Amino acid sequence: MQKxxxxxxxxxxxxxxxxxxxSHIQLDPSWLEYEDEQGANLLSIALKERASNEVxxxxxxxxxxxxxxxxxxxxxxxxxxxYGNTQFAQFLIDTYVINPSVTMRRSGFTPLMAAVCYxxxxxxxxxxxxxxxMQARDQSGFSAADYARRMHKKRIAKLLDPKGE
Numbered sequence: 001m002q003k004x005x006x007x008x009x010x011x012x013x014x015x016x017x018x019x020x021x022x023s024h025i026q027l028d029p030s031w032l033e034y035e036d037e038q039g040a041n042l043l044s045i046a047l048k049e050r051a052s053n054e055v056x057x058x059x060x061x062x063x064x065x066x067x068x069x070x071x072x073x074x075x076x077x078x079x080x081x082x083y084g085n086t087q088f089a090q091f092l093i094d095t096y097v098i099n100p101s102v103t104m105r106r107s108g109f110t111p112l113m114a115a116v117c118y119x120x121x122x123x124x125x126x127x128x129x130x131x132x133x134m135q136a137r138d139q140s141g142f143s144a145a146d147y148a149r150r151m152h153k154k155r156i157a158k159l160l161d162p163k164g165e
């Protein structure tokens with residue numbers, strides 16, 4: 001049976017109530033294992049709610065899994081990219097050595113492709129500096145550079161394919 005989400009916990013995430021958040025989870029540690037209908041954990045839910053980095057770091061300190069994937073194979077890193085928290089995305093990569101070349105999605109869509117599609121140029125630059133696999137292709141046969149060209153993101157396309165091929 002699915003545990004019903006606590007509005008008090010959600011309010012604590014939304015309002016940066018770090019003490020309420022910590023006490024809620026300490027009183028019921030099963031929240032560390034909670035997943036919503038899509039399989040997202042509290043860290044991913046907090047990213048969807050556009051929680052502050054303080055809340056995100058608190059959740060990690062309380063024991064939330066930064067390596068978590070939802071039922072579709074979307075990682076916490078990809079939630080950070082999708083919801084525009086590129087600073088937290090860089091933190092995950094640099095601190096937890098999360099490989100932005102790896103995807104668990106059946107589609108093969110990578111975190112690099114997500115960063116391209118959401119126009120996070122600085123994050124794409126960071127991925128490139130880390131030696132991310134720029135040749136990876138999704139199930140449709142598209143690479144990150146293909147997405148950049150198709151979406152008219154010229155600066156990113158040039159980063160991914162300096163020769164313009």
